[in-house]
Amino acid sequence: MYDYQPSLSPRFIAYVRDFLLDLEIDPSPFFKETGLSVVADDELGTTLSIGDVCQLFNVVSNKLERPYFGVELARGYHYEASSLIIVAFMAAPDVRSALQTLLRYDQYVDSAIETTLTHSGGLSCFEVNLLAPEGVNTEQLSEYLLFFLANSIKIATRKILPAARVSFTHQSSKSVEPLEAIFHAPVIFGAKHNSLFFETDFLDxxxxxKNQLIYDVNTRGLREIFTSAGEHFDFVQAVHRQVLLQLKTGNPTVGSVAEALQLSTRTLRRRLSDHGLKLQDVKNEARAQxxxxxxxxxxxxxxxxxLEVGFSEMSAFSRAFRLWTKMSPQECRDLEANSKVIHLKVD
Structure with missing residues (x-):
């Protein structure tokens, strides 16, 4: 069984460490306080919990009295030490291709971040949802992610992203004016999603x-890493993750999952069969987790x-959940409140 634990790339360690070093500040005390290693930043190394990353962001923000730390971190990003995904992003031929690269591959290294790109009425919306446990303060991380996107596009296009508005899920007592100045758009706190709205025409x-050779080499490398079983990759995990993403917008099929993973349907079925699985097995487990x-x-x-796990009716969800866990959804929530162990067996 794949243990579903939303996580973030170890590269977040490097981003914060390098920011502090640029300020000639010893990063060790900040990392020690949060229990994170200052050097464990290998791109394909052990992932980090979103709670730990948010705590690190917040510790730095509070101790240095930098309420806009997330934005500062994004502005000081070291592109020369980027991940493979960001290298491919910056080498893409246009904004649309860059965003599609990010949407396709970041899901594998940052499973605690769900991104979507939608279009309506001449505006496009890049949405960033963070899968964080209740009580985790995501303010600095959310602001980092949206400004990193806007700033990277500005650097790559030599143009300010024509944003219509920016929204964040967190509430904040700090002034919104500095954020509106850097995004060049109205900023809203307490929204349903972290979203960046901009003119759709800008996608072209x-x-x-852009560098076609670098783009081709990096996207080929990303495909090999994330769509083939190997030392750094779990094939079932990738299918599991893709099913979770597609459940938000519809019913995942062999065809849709295979297309997303850039495999033939025959190859997808064969490789799942090698693990003794069918797609329906993965769908059930993904929903349960x-x-x-x-x-x-x-x-x-x-x-x-x-609704989040693909059931339009509560009664159908309750029946399925009881089959998976031998308890009702409410009983599951109550057990967690009483610190009991929840056993999952999906047939």
Whole structure:
């Protein structure tokens, strides 16, 4: 069984460490306080919990009295030490290709971040949802992610992203004016999603940093790493992750999952069979794991949990959840509150 634990890339360690070193500040005390290693930043190394990363961001922000630390961190990002995904992003031919690269591959290294790109009425919306347990303060991380995107596009296109508005899920007592100045758009706190709205026509803007050879080499490398079984990759985990993403917008099929993983349907079936699985097995387990996460780590209403894992009716969700765990969704939530162990067996 794949243990569903939303996580972030170890590269976040490097981002914070290098920011502090640029300020000639010893990063060790900040990392020691959060229990993180200052050097464990290998791109394909042990992942980090989103709670630990948010704690690190918040410790630095508070101790240095930098309420806009997330934005400062994004502005000081070291592109020369980028991950493979960001190298490919910056080398893409245009904004659309860059965002598609990010959408396709970041899901594998940052499973605690869900991104979508939608279009309506001449505006595009890049949405960033963080899968964080209840009580985790995501303010600095959310602001980092959206400004990193806007700033990277500005650097690559030599143009300011024509943003219509920016929204964040967190509430904040700090002034919104500095954020509006850097995003060049109205900023809203307490929204349903972290979202960056901009003119759809801008997607066709060419990148001045484009390099077709680097783009081709890096995207080929990303495909090999994330769509083939190997030392750094779990094939079932990738299918599991893709199913979770597709459950938010519809019913994953062999065809849709295979296309997302850039495999033939025959290859997908064969490789799942090598693990003794069918796609329906992965779908059931993905739904169960995601439901348990929401029930035990958040206060999301039960009806919303049902929708998040692909059930339009609460009764159908309750029946399925009882088959998976031998308990009702409410009993699962109550058990977690009483610190009991939840056993999952999906047939």
């Amino acid at each position: 803007s060419p990148l001045h940093t 995601r439901a348990i996460f929401y029930l035990t780590q958040t206060q999301m209403p039960l009806s919303q949990v049902a």
